[in-house]
Amino acid sequence: MKRRTLVFESVDEAKNITRRTVLERGAGVAAIGAASALAAVLSGPAAAAEVPARSPGNSGSPAATLPTVVAGVRIPDSELARAAVAFARRVSSATLFNHVMRTYLYGSLLFxxxxxRYDxxxxxxxxxxxxxGLVKAYQTPHEPFEVDGADAARTFLRERRMPAARVEVVWDAIALHTNPGVASRKRPEIGMVCVGSGLDFTGNGIQGLPSDALTEILSVFPRAGxxxxxxxxxxxxxxxxxxxxxxxxxAEVGRRHLSGFPVPTVEDLLLAAPFEE
Structure with missing residues (x-):
């Protein structure tokens, strides 16, 4: 029997297809992908690309006091690190700021x-x-939030005269932090952000953390909803x-919770391709 080909005038028209429920176990699928990435990052050699020596930055903005060490992990205290903390703390909610700090601590502990070896x-x-990219001030109308965030970070770091090659490592780390399959093949700093944020989001890799270290991290930077x-x-x-x-x-969250969510599935896009078969 010949399969019927569906062709749409626009991507938005594809939203009217009756969709099958997919990725109902999306968290499990994400955890499997993150587990593979974690194994790849931790077992593979560090990327060999050279990055120029660090820039001290030129911001005098003091950060609110952070501990110097949490769970045995040293918190960097360079001028640039303090400026980044002050900036993130100023524009983020307390819950979001604690998440980004846990991201560093989890990733650093595992690595x-x-x-x-990493910078x-x-x-x-x-x-x-x-x-x-989750902060409204840095959101564009159409770019993924990862790209919005990477662009905002790039602007911030260029203003502080961070060497271009180092800025691009940060850009990649942010743009790829939800893409473990790619991040795991890049420099260790890029993989570390992906692994740390993924652990905080899904719990994947938590078995690799000592229980006392986890307790200390959650005490200093609580999840708070x-x-x-x-x-x-x-x-x-x-x-x-x-x-x-x-x-x-x-997109699966949107489909589950928002009536009339307009974003087509991958299947919709495939079947809407303007080819007769």
């Missing part, structure tokens, strides 16, 4: 325990700035810039 300041700055806050951020993206989540896991 340190496996002997992975600590570079990884810290990337982790601290990785969710700027992180799950609900993250869900609200995802739904906000789905409502205000729905096409930015096209072919993104966040």
């Amino acid at each position: 340190d325990r496996r002997g992975v 600590r300041e570079l990884a810290f700055v990337a982790a601290v700035l990785h969710d700027l 992180f799950k609900q806050d993250a869900l609200e951020n995802i739904l906000s993206l789905c409502r205000t810039k729905p096409m930015s989540v096209l072919m993104h896991p966040f």
Whole structure:
């Protein structure tokens, strides 16, 4: 029997298809992908690309006091690191700021325990700035939030005269932090942001953390309703810039919770391709 080919005049028209429920176990699928990425990052060699020596930055903005060490992990205290913390803290909610700090601590703990070598300041700055795309002031109408955040971080770091090659590592770390399959093949600082944020989001890799370290991290940077806050951020993206989540896991949240969510599935796009077969 010949399969019927569906052709649409526009991407938006594809939303009228009756869709099958997909990725009902999306968190499990994401965890499997993140687990593979974690294994790849921790078992693979560090990327060999050279990055120029760190820039001290030129911001005098003091950050509110942070501990110097949490769970055995040193918090970088360079001028640039302090400026990044002050910036992230100023524009983010307390819940979001605690998430980016946990991201660094989780990723650093896992990498340190496996002997992975990485640039600590570079990884810290990337982790601290990785969710700027969830801040409305830095959101564009159509770009994915990861790209919005990467662009905002790039602007911030260029203003502080960070060397261009280092800026691009931070850009990649932020743009790829929800893409473990790619992040795991890049520099360790890039993989670390992906692994740390993924652990905080899904719990994947938590078995690699000592229980006392986890307790200390959660005491210093408590979750404070992180799950609900993250869900609200995802739904906000789905409502205000729905096409930015096209072919993104966040689209499944929109389909589940928002009536008339206009973003087509991958199947919709495939069947709408203007080819007769």
